Amino acid sequence: MGGYGRFIAKRSINMIIVLFATLVLTVSLLGPTMDKILTDAIKFNVVEEITQKELQFSTLEERQTFIDNRVKDQITTFGLDEPWYAPKRFTNTVLKVMVLDLGKSNYLTSDSGSSNVRDIILEKLPKTVLLFTTATVIVTMIGLYLGAFVANRAGSIWDRLNSSFAVFSGSFPIWWVGMLMIFGFAFTYQIFPPHSTPQTSPSDPMYVFDLLYHMTLPLITMTLVGFGSWAFMVRYFVVGVLSEDYISAKRTIGIPEKRIVYSHALKNAAPPIITVIALSLASSFGGAITVEAVFGWPGLGRLFYDAIGFLDIPIIIGLTYVSTVVFIITVFVTDLMYAYFDPRVKVA
16 A cells, blocks of 8 residues: 555545544433433323323322333333443444434434434535535635735735734624624615524425525624634645745746735645635534524534533534534545645645
């Protein structure tokens, strides 16, 4: 196996170890709570079953005995007769989640009525991808152009304004800015809806347009908060490239300044910028909670927020695992790209 093959094998093993460790830690932290919630849910369902079937008992003791026996049978059926940390049960839980057998939600359902955790997550995932991928693309485009522009004017008024705006916009939490945007553009001027969940049915032909309309306000908010920091970061990388000798040589032979900045300097500063773009997309799955909760966007972040509120443990475990998988795969692909184009990474 060559150097690149060993690099891939090593990164793959590290990825599996991180996934397993994250899952073990998550299950360990939520295990005691998970058992209590499942046991309470079983007791509630047994009582509901008695009520719906209108079962009759001669005494209260007989009724309670029936409930206790029924609960005991259900606990045995679901494997709750062993503690969550029992080796067999703990291992089964971890292995099931790793192969995306995420079980059923205790309280939440998908729009189609399914309580299967995998169905719920797959239903919400495209909406989170749509919002945060679009926001990342817009913020990146603005940041690339603006960052390269001020990098070529380091120390100018434009550079100082960009740095000041980056500090200013990055100082406020996005949920606070989102609340101001809702107050200003949803309640005061009533341009956008205050709640970003579309009112039309997914089967309606107008659903896509309704979804995009409801997405506009959170998209504008994320762009306003994010592009200043992006421009500052791009400016930092491009300024370093502009000080290289080969840039001075290109200026000497008469290449236009605009071409030097946007074609040569920005291109050579691309590797670290691409890395940040990839990691931003991956980390958006974890950072979506506050944005989607404030705007009511029906994605993974809002689902995570609701699951925490209901203490829906299967949903929490499933979302944690899926978010970790997305992030680790992104880092893995980024490492492979770096190693392919820069052999020094493999040596390191």
